[in-house]
Structures are given as structure tokens and as C-alpha cells.
Amino acid sequence: MDFPGSLRPTVFMTGPLGLSDVPDMSFMCSWRDALTLPESLPQNSENGVPHVAKGLLWEPETPGPLPLLPPGPDPWHPGLTAQDLLFRGGHPFQKQPRVVLDVTEQLSRFLWDHGDIAFAPLGKLMLENFKLEGARSRSKKKTVVSVKRLLQDLDGHQPWGCPWAYLSYRQRRFSILGGPILGKSVANLLGDLLHEELVTRWEQLLLDDAFTGGALAWVPGKTPRVGQLVYPAGSTLDKLYFQEVSLTPGGNPQVLRDPGHIQLRGPVRQVVTRTVQGESLLAVRSDYHCALWKISRQGRPAPLQVLQVEKGATGISLSPHLPGELAVCSRSGAICLWTPQDGLRRVYKDPDTLVFRDPSPWRWADFTAHPRVLTVGDRTGVKIVDTQGPPGCGLLLFRGGAEASCQKGERVLLTQYLGEGSPESLHSTLHLICTQFSLYLVDERLPLVPMLKWNHGLPSAPLLARLLPPPGPGCPRPLLLGGQDGQLQLLHITGEEASTPRLAGPPQSLPSRNDSLSAFPVLEPKSQWRLQERLKAPTIGLAAAIPPSASTPILSLFQLSAAGDVFHQCLRLQADPGPDSCAPTVSWSPQATACCSQWLKALLEVPPAPPVWAAPTFSHRRLLGCVEQREVEGKVPEGLRAAMAEGRLLQQRDLGSLPTAEPPPAPEPGPDDELSKRLEAAWEGRAAAWWERRQGWSSGPRQQPKRHKRRTQLSSTFSSLSGRLELSDATSPPPSPDPEARPRPPGTPPSQELAQEHWARGVPSERQQTLRDYMAKLPLREDPLEDASAPPSQTSSIRATRSRQRTLQDNTAKPPLQMDTPEGVSVPPSQTSSIWATRSRQRTLQDNTAKPPLQRDTPEGAFVPSSQTSSIQATPSRQQTPVLSGSQRIRKKPRMGF
């Protein structure tokens, strides 16, 4: 191999990072690279200096990438944000805002949400100091507190930040008694752990290196136009998909058939592919496992090997020289080489970092031009290690320090061998090293001195890079650099074997998925927000292919987002477009927007992710009742209890055979769907007018006709009422605390309506369910069954009502599916879990716009919302119970809630 005859002048200084006295020779200009000194200027000066293609530009065909595949069926949640972790209060005296992790709030939230975990062990220890319900009083000691009384005192207080909460004598005693233990020990034990956890989460938010290298790969097929995209999808990214794609001469890819998939046991973090000696290999890294497949010529994967990495794998790379060889790095600092002949062999192990101390356990390994020499990288540097030599020794290839004029705090984020193994490829000795600030190209024959340095300035961690083959003879090679937040940069790398690599033109940025937002139709804010979140999902994979084309070279770029979406973009090379090279603006084609709307439609059909966290509500009396209601038998509650005790998901088998229940008929929006009309009007800002119109219409002479018609109206009024409550801020005067003053559904006083014995008779069947649900929300009757356990605390029940109403409003299309499961089951309403579930379920319902989430059937659906249970129980018993009492309560009820 030839070595460049004359290298670019560079000062070489040893020292730590951020040494201010080193003149930064690179100066970060892309044009500086054009200024390589010619070997001998005089001969060369006539025909000018090395030509720099000023107008070298890959022009995107659309303003942003387009979705290639329909969104997956699983919901996706963006996860934690800085707002969840950082202290939100101001620091009025500080010039710059500082990062403060909000341990206090998290701790108090934890104590509040998971009191059982936090306090249960202590509670057990202090058992003798509590007198539980049922246990007759045994002692008169002052150190014994009656739990029932205590909870009764607490009832009604939501102590969450309420300084005026009334403290009874008992509570005072309890807090004096328990305070020192409950307060300090829990905080002491948990505080440190929680802080540690928050720090890890925050670090993860700043830099999530799990997907370093990227989880999307392009496996070339039999012909250059056909290939396979290999990527993980699914809510946990544990399904590896193989999607065959054909690239048309125009550059647009066509999905050939339904993707095949392999179900794995863990989330896929990295997918690597190489074609070595005509053999396509695919390596996959999960958190604790790595696997290798061979892809046959027909495109079918055949498993070769699975490796387990106990400490967690951080990187995997396939040898470009020998088929089937791969290097795996583990968090423990070990690098292993797996070869088909010798199996797994540890070639390097050092728990410490290479150059200076850095806490990150991230390690990386890649191959070099010599098949038995590997590079070993960590955050501080990269080393060349001979796997056949004595262990541990090697030569530093890159050092985070003054040698490469690194900045203070600069760390290696990605290293990659750019050679391809085939002897024809240039750059077979080049390595790419990315830090959060810069990109370096280092030749392994001249360690420590970067051949090229470019300050990429990406606003997120560059964890993805792909060097592509030259699109045409004599063209520079495109080097793609992808940031975690979706930013993409393309560099033109040129330089034959006998000259140093350099930038052949100014680097360019490529559109990110965020730029595609304008191709989607405008949505109502909630869906718009969802779409935005989805487009903003971190990029976890990058793949590109250059299909052979007759005219201008085309680059097909695929990106994979953390939500499992594969987006595609087509770029066209524009070499020297002329003197007035004003980058032409491209616009969306009708096909592109159609594609986007179709994708969006599918996306909106995907149920939104259930909230990561939902505050549970407590009803102390019910909690207490739980202790007593032990005698309920049956397999179902036992199964429930067992599942709860183990803290696992409830499965069908726990519940035994369920009585099959008829699914409730779906409410079909009648010809006279007032809700949607009303919403429509509200959207156009004419809600008040609509109300007026409606009031006039219903209070008019047509008020009398038929009873059942009014009843139909009633059910819709509930929904319109809830709508009204929501709109109150904008259009109507604020609702007065007195429920009597609330705008009543026109002409139909609810008490009167509900007083009807056969209230359900005239109501269309689809409305009956709705109505029943609604009624169930209100503790209408004194149910004998319910008597044993006290009625739910009023506040929570009202809250439930309210959210339920909202659900009704949101749920225009279908009633929640999950009803078919629980309805038949008679689960005691006093189950603790059901209380817990109620609240979160209501949330879910509330968020649920189109369809119920799939997973409802199994785990959550089995928890019966208390409200529904009571409705089930209420329905048969309604005939005997005087309903009037219920109707009176409904009028009192809201007084406390609103």
C-alpha cells in the first residue's frame, strides 16, 4: 500500500484535553482542506491547485424524508424529558441556570405513589403499635394507634400539599410516634438510591449510547437494486424485521412484500451487516446477547451463533476480511473475538479507560486493515491491539488530548473502521472517530495525528456514521453522519491512496424527519402534538444505498426512529450546478403528501401509549374494607391476589374461564348526532351560538312530543354537559359552585328523568350502555352489597364521573372494548387493586380517542374499575331499590366535586 508522500503540516503536542496553548491549526474551515500544499507548486500553478468542487451537493428530492412503512401497531411514548428530572424552581441569584436534579419532588412522589413499597417493611416492624380493624383492642397503651380511626380522620383530606389539613389528636400522636422513623429512615435509605437513579436517567437523557452504531442495516440482495432493510420494531424493539425493498431508477424505494420477522428476547440495539467474500452476514447486539446470522442468497437468515454477554454488550462489529468473524465488547472492559474456527476468545481486558479516568463503561471495538488487529475504544481514546500479540499491549491510535487539539470535556462517542476489506477500496487504513464536537479521520499507519478534523457542530450526539462507495468514477465518497435527534450531515471525502483524505467540498446538512412535518395535513392540537413527538423520536438507525443509475447518481437514505418508523429520502448528486448555485427549493409532491396522510391515518389509529405514570387515588375506607373482605371466595380473586402479590401481570389463566359476555352494541352516530355537531361548532368557535340555537330549539314547542326522544336527548346532554364544562373557560361564564345554577340540559331536569321507573325502556339500546355507565358513576343507590364496604370517597367518585364524561365525549366511535371482559366477572368492588386500577383506567379511557389499546384484554382489562362493577351490580338490583334516592343524590353530589 502506498502512503501519502507528503502530509499536511501539523503541530504535534502532547498534553491533556483543552490545552489552551496549542494553536488549533485546523481552524475548522472546510475550505482549509482545499489548501493542501501541492507537492511542487511551480509546475502545478499553471493549471491551478487541486480542484475543489464548489457546487458539490446532494440535492434532496423532497423537503424531508417520507415514511416508507406504515407505523407499527404498538403505541410509543417519548419517555422522560428534562422537565421530569430537573428542579423547576428559579435561581434568582444565578446568572446561568444550573442543572439541579429534583430529588425532593421525586422522593415525595415516590412515597405517595408507592407508599406500600416505601412503608410496608416499617409498617410490619411497627405492627404492634397499630390496631387493625377487626382485631379487638387488646391494650390501652399510648403507643397503639387505631388504624381505622386514623384513616377516618384522614378521610377527605388529600394531604398533598394541604397545609390547613385538620390534625386530630390521634394523627398528632401518630405523627409524633412515627415521624422520626417514617420520615428519616425512608428518606435516608431511598434518597441516595433515588439520587443515583436520577443521575443515571439524566445522563441517559443527555447521552443514550445504547444505540451507538445504529440498528438499521441494508443488506444488498441478488441485484444491486434489491436489498433488505433489517431493523427492530415493536414497542420494545425486540422483533427483528427483514423488509425487502427494491429501488427504482428514480430513486424511490418500493416495499416488495410483507416483512418477515424474528422475535428476540431483548431489545435490539445494534444491527451490523457485512458482505464478505460474497457472504452476507448480519450481527445483532441486544443488551445482554449478541447474535449472528448468515443471509442466504434468497435473503433468508440462518442463525449461526448466539453469544451471551453477562455484563452487558456495548458494541459489536463484523470483520470485513473474514466471513463470520466478529468482535464484541462488554461493559466490563473486555473485548472478545469470535471466529467460526476458534470460537470465542478474549483478546483484551482492561476495566480502566485508556487515556485518563472516565466513569463510562462504554467500550467499542472494530477491525483494521490487518484481520488480526483490532481497535479498542472508550470515551477517552482508541487503541490498536494485536490479538495475536501479548495481551494488553498496543499502540494508541487516537488520544483524547492535545495531539488532536481536543477541547475540554471532549469524549469519543463513536469509532468506525472505514475500510471495506476488498483491496480495491481506498481508505483501507482509515478510521473515523466522532466526538460530540468534531469528527476525525485517523490513519492507522500514522497514529495520534488526525488526517482530517471537522467540527460538525451537531446539536445531538453523533452516534451513526456510514461511509458509502463513490457514486461514480472520480466522485468523492459521501460520509453520512447522523445525530441522535435526527440531524444528518453529509461530508464529501476524497483522496486517493497516495494523498491524504480531505473534504472535497463544504459539508451539507440533510433534512431530518422534523422537516417532514409540513407534508402532513394540519390536525387538531392533540394529534398534531402526537405527530410531532413521533417525528421527533430519536434516530436509532441509518442506512444508505447508491443504486446504479444511468444519469445522475442517486442516494437512497433510510432512517429508523426509536418509535420503529422507517423513513426514506432520495438525494440526487448535483456536481457543479453552475455559477449561481443557489440551492433550489423543493416542494412536496402530491404523491408525497398522499403518502404522509396515509401514514398519518394509520398512526392515529394506533392507540396512544398508556401514561408512564398515573397517580392512584386512595379511598381509605375501601382500603380498610379490604382487610375485612377476606371471605370472598372463588378462583378469580385468588388469582388476582396471587398476581398482585407477585407483582406480575394478570393473565387469562389467573381468571379461569370467564363467562362470555355479549359485547355491548357500538353506538352508531345517528342522523342527529348532536355531540359531533356541537364539537364542530365549538371548533369553529361558535359554541355559544350553537347553544343558543339548541336551547331555542329544544325549549320551543317541540319540547313535548315523545318521552323517549327526550331520553335520547338526555344521554347526549351528559356528553354535552361535560363538553360544556370544558368549554367554560373560553365561552361561558365560569361555572358557579352551586350545582343548581349550572346550565341544566334543556327542559329535562335530571331528577325528573331519572325518576322514571323504566328509565331504560325507551332509550335506544346503544345509548343504554352509555347511560348505565354514567349512572353507575354516580352512587345512585344504597346498594346492600356495597354497604359492607363504604362508598368510595366522594371526591374520587366525582372525579371519576368527570373523566368518564370526558371519555364519552372523546370516545365518539366505539365504546371501550374492554368492557366485555370484566362485565361478567363479579369482582368485589373493594379490591385494592381495583381501586388503584380505576384511576389509571379512567385516565386511559380519557386519552383514548379511537380504539382501546390492545393490551387491555389481558392485563388491565381484568382489573375491574369499581365504577363499572357497581354498575353491573346495580343493574339487576335496580328494580328493587328505590331509585328516587339516587336521583336526589345526584343533585347533591356535584356540590362537593365542582
Added chain:
Amino acid sequence: MSDFSEELIKSTTEDDQGERCELSGTGMHFPWLQKHIETVATGGKKEKDFAQTTSACLSFIQEALLKHQWQQAAEYMHSYLQVLEDSDSCKRQAAPEIIWKLGSEILYYHPKSNVEAFNTFADRMKNIGVMNYLKISLQHALYLLHHGMLEDANRNLSQAETWRYGEKSSSQEVLINLIQAYKGLLQYYAWSKKKMELSQLDKDDYAYNTASQNMLDHSWKTSVNLGALIQIPGVWDPFVKGYVEMLEFYGDQDGAREVLTNYAYDEKFPSNPNAHIYLYNFLKREKAPREKLISVLKILYQIVPSHKLMLEFHRLLRKSEKEEHHKLGLEVLFGVLDFAGCTKNITAWKYLAKYLRQTLMGSHLAWVQEEWSSRKNWWPGFHFSYFWAKSDWKEDKALACEKALVAGVLSGKGTWLCFLFI
């Protein structure tokens, strides 16, 4: 002059800023940290409107540059110049460098820009603040050099060479050395042009004498300019090459040897293969003894075993009388063929096939075994696979034959015979 003193305390304030971006514990800096904080922070001192507009403008310029919208970038740049008036001294000092970087980039690529515009811009920028004078001068000179304006570049460098401000810091010193070296390089270019002219002249000509006198004059100046820089650790290939050529021309062989030896063997310098190659070439020109040449190439072999000079090294070793050199000759050939970039080097394969036979006939089977033992588990897959056999046969029959020969010798009979019969 007030901002000069400010600039000198710049380093401390920079450190403070650094602390701010630091994450507790790890010491890593995140350029995107501020973005996260901004989503949360409600308190703290708000950025002034001025700072907000300038930082927004900066990001617009960067975006336009990355989209190759030079026109637009230039327009934004026009507005961005206001940052020079920033009341925040820290930002005001950082500004000239940013403006220079972005501005020079715009002017370099802008379709309507020309050398004059660039010159004006560079001259202006040099004199805003004091910290950037040398750097900008150097880059300006390189720009001119790139555009073939050697005289202007030379003038520029001469101006910068004499510039001083305050106490000479080490970075300033390096820069000044560098500027002098570039000046020396320009003189070298002029010299080598003259040398060419001279070679075309008749020796008895009158003009010859003046020309050679001129050259002498030049060389003296150049040696002063180049000599200082190449003492500083670094990669100075073009300078060293030029300097050595001039020294050689004037018969200062010892000086040239010293320069090259120092460049190659000084521990403080990075292990630059070119330093050894230059030294080897020099020694070869000097007709140095074989032993000497071998010792130079031995070091190059340790640094870059894949270099094309290794075949020459092998020839030298083969011709040597020493037995250990013969053994090394085999090692070198195996070493070359280890590398992915050399697998199709037919000369290396030819040498290996020939030398293997020679070695085996010289009953040095142990040498071959020693080399082969570390390679026997991967060379077959790497070189002698069915795939390569097929493709080599298709592309280069001679290569395929040589490889098959080697494979046959190395792996004993039969194993890789498939290679022969494809």
C-alpha cells in the same frame, strides 16, 4: 485598546463557561445541555434581546452554510456583525474568530466573491482584536497561495512575521515559526523554479552565474526560515522535503542527514512513516551501505509493515549475507500479505512463492513453520478461500496461479488443491 486587556483574561472566563456545561461527575461536556435546561429553567437571568438575536442569527448562518445557501448566509452575516458591539465582553472577544471562520467560508464559496473581497475582509478582521492576527494572516496567505498569488502571499507572511503583541506566548511562537516556514516554503518554490530554469541554461552563460548567485542568496534565507520550525514536534513533510532538497543541492549532505535523522528519530515527534521514507531515500541517493538502508527500513517495517517499500526491503534482505536477514525477509513478505490492501499484490505473491521454495530448499522449514503457525487459522479463509480462487481466476490468472502455488506449499498437499483446479 481596552479590549486587549480583556482578551488576556479571556482564558479564565472561558473556564467558567466550561464548568457550566459540565455534568456532575463525568466531566463530559454536552453541547446540547443548554437546550435541555432551557425547557425547564424558569428563573435565572434571562438572555438579553441582543444576545438572543445574535445567537439566532449565528444559527441561521450556520444553517445556511450547511445548506450551501451562500447568498443567504452572506445576508445574515451582514446582520451578525453587530455582535462586535456586544456588551458581554466574553462574547465580544469570541466574536472575531467566529466571524472570520464563517465569513471566510462564505467568501470562499460564494459564487460572486472574488479575491479582492476576500483580501479586504481578511485585512479588516486581522485588526479586530489582537489574538487572531497571526492565524488570520496565515490563512489569508494560504488562500492567496491557493489562488496562485505567490507574491501577495509572501508579502502577507512577511508582514505577519514581524508582528508582535505583548509577551510572546508559546502558541504565538509556534505560529510565528509556522509563518516563517510557509514563507520559507514560498522561497523554496521560487528557488526550485529557478533551479529548473538554471538546468535549461548553459553553464558557461553569463546568465548562469547571476542565476546561481540568486539561488545561493535564496537558500540562505530559506534555511533560516525553515530550520526553526522543523525543530518543533510536528508533521512537517513539505518543509523538510524542501529544506533537504536545498541542502543537498548545495552539498551540505551532513546537514541534510542531520535534519532527516532528527525528523525520523526524535522521540517527541509523532511516528511519521514519511520521515523514515525520506531518510531512506536520502541514504539511497547517497549510496549508503546496505546495512544502513536495512536498519532504516527495519524501523519503517515496524511502523508500516504494509508499505510498498517493504518489497524493496525484502530484496535488500534477500541479498544480504546474514542468516537473520534471510529470516526477516520471509517475515516481511508474510507481513505485507497480512494486510487487506495488499492481498492482490502480485509481486508480493511472486516473491513469496519464490522465496518459500528457496527457504525450504535451504532447509529452513522451521522459519516457514514459525510464520505459518500464527496464520494457519486465518490465511486460508483470508487468501485461499473458494471465493477468492474463483474471482482471482476470473480477473488475474497469474495472481491465482501464484496464490495457488503458495497455498500448496504452505498447507501441505491436497488441502488447497481446489485452488489449482478451478
